[in-house]
Amino acid sequence: MQQLIVILLVAIAAAFSVWKLMPARRRLQAMLALDAWLAHRDFLQGWRTRVLARRIQSAAGPGCAGCAANTVPPHQRPR
Amino acid sequence: MKTPDSAATSARLPAATLAELPDGREGVVAGLTQVAGLDGDQASALITRLRDLGFVAGAQCKVVARMWPGGDPIAVRVGGSTFALRRAEALAVQLGAS
């Protein structure tokens, strides 16, 4: 039983790592493919319009909008 | 205030350009010139930007700090704001009689 949980967790960790470390362009392609696939289905539409659409928009712009360390540079911080 | 004798006029000026203005002395901006050593485009862009920052004819300015050695950069107060300028930039600001 423990083995099963462990395999599951490792698989999730692997998938997550691959996702995070993928080049941004591939990630965007993957998201667009997912979006296109969902367009013809009738589940997860709410998630698609809210979450996926936003993710695609921010990923489509260049720069580190998707990076966890994205912060405002000093010369643009509120004064 | 003008005097007919230009030598006397220059004798009353604290300095010819901002780069030579002693610390703490007030100067009045007379105009902006092209600085030798910069290519034409850079020199014009510099003049435009300096003017936008407030270095216009008649503006009062004061040097509040000077880096060592060589006075590069200097900190200048003009129009209520303070700016750090390179020596090359300060040379573009001509001072005149108040």
Add this chain to the structure above:
Amino acid sequence: MDAAVATRSVRIALVGVPNCGKTALFNRLTGSRQKVANYPGVTVERREGERRAADGSEMRVLDLPGTYSLNPTTLDEAITRDVLLGRVAGESSPDLVVCVVDSVHLPIGLRLALEVKRLGLPMVLALNRMDVAKKRGVHIDLAVLAKELGVAVLPTIAVKSGGADALIEAIEPRQWHSLRTGGTAAWSAPSAEQAEQTQNDLRGLLQSVGYRAPPDNRLGERLDGLLMHPIWGMLVLAGVMFLMFQAVFSWAEAPMDLIDRGMAALGAWVGGALPQGPLNSLLVDGVIAGAGGVLVFLPQIIILFFFILALEDSGYLPRAAYLLDRLMGGVGLSGRAFIPLLSSFACAIPGIMAARTIPSWRDRLTTIMIAPLMTCSARLPVYALLIAAFIPDHSVGPFNLQGLVMFALYAAGVLSALLVAWVTKLFAGARRYSPLMLELPDYQWPNASNLLLGLWERVKIFLSRVGGIILALTIILWFLSSYPAPPEGASGAPIQYSFAGRLGAALEYVFAPIGFNWQISIALVPGLAAREVAVSALGTVYALSAPGGDDVSGQLEPLIAHTWSLATACSLLAWYVFAPQCLSTLAVVKRETNSWRYPLIMAGYLFALAYLASFVTFRVVSGWT
């Protein structure tokens, strides 16, 4: 116009010179409903927020980069102009422009307002910091200003709650029909006569509103006399940096100890609660020993950023740039490189992108290439671990030895960056002039709520990194370190038979000359994704290393202190000063320079320097101890 307003959300743009309080006002208008993204094609940040109007419609508020003029000198400023003119892909001109002007520095802000007015967009003027202006003896006749300028003028105090109420009322969509200013929508770089005209208009305006330049700020001047003095100023700068690192160690001790013990207790509890087996090992040796090992450094990160944010807010940083400008010029860096390089102390990635504000390609490239050498916050857990394990907690005079070593490591990063820049300069030839013209804003007490908000942002980023990629990679590493299981009757630690163990043994050939054992060699591999992972990887690897698979008690730090030599520890520290392995950084460099050449050069030179530094350090320290 009303129909258009009703059918789509309206867009309001905030425009103003840098340091006028525009972004604080933006925060007040949008609260937490903000989003930071990028303008298409460039890396200038696009800050947009939302606000609900009284009639329920959505208003989008855009915080444009600060600019001194619509005639741009940097990419930032060009973006502001382009957004206003509707030249940015996919966006038309904003529906309303709020021009933010600092009352204390009226001339420079008003001059920009005159330029913006000429664009003909609906406009209001927000006169900010009216309270400070009054205190400094600056009186502005608002009614006259509004009449002469022909736009609505609202006083605001962005930093006080309720201080923007007048503005909020004025930007309600139902008020807009009265706001057209009239003028041409097109824009071209002003000629000398037009510039002259603007100046004359400005002079007239300032006179009619009764503006007098504020008397010099005594306190500010006295402070500048000290802080910008060539000698005293430098000493103060060094002192401040020094103090920062001392604090990072001494203030963090108690909370770190707390987290450490919490993690140990959690590990013991989980280990006892679950029956022996792979899940138990995954959770205790993988998750808790691994990712938990990085979590313990949260207090230090908070303290470091507390100082950085406080310094930013206080207005000190441009003074530091002023002091360092000569030095930077001496190694061939533009004065404009100071801010990107400073950003790199958090993470090199935004720093590398901020280099886009440097006009000259050569200066920009140099800045990009040395940005990773500025000690990024991901190195902090590695430094902290090694220092805690190997540097005794002694005092050297009034200073703590551990804090001193931390400071020395940061200094080594900065010095190596300057050295590399200088070497680049030798190859590149004579330097030309590059612009400085940096505004030195008024000193102010750091705003407590800004500070807390900034710190909270940092905490969230750190926690999401730990709970995200660090945790994931640690789990994978655990898996690779636990399987395949050792054959029957094998001696030695089970980990040596696993995938990771074998890989580590192979890598050890490469790293043995610089004193790295196979555990370190293994830990460097996941460090490619995130430098801090080396700490969690070490945690996991050592947790799994007990011979015969017994439970490992005790934490990573004492383990390392006992099993590694001082030479190895110093060698690893030297390696991390250069730390060539962050893949995300290399990816950003590729994107910014549009070629593979520069990221490869960067990886190459960083690796060579790291290896060399580690080698020398290892040999020297071994010979000496």
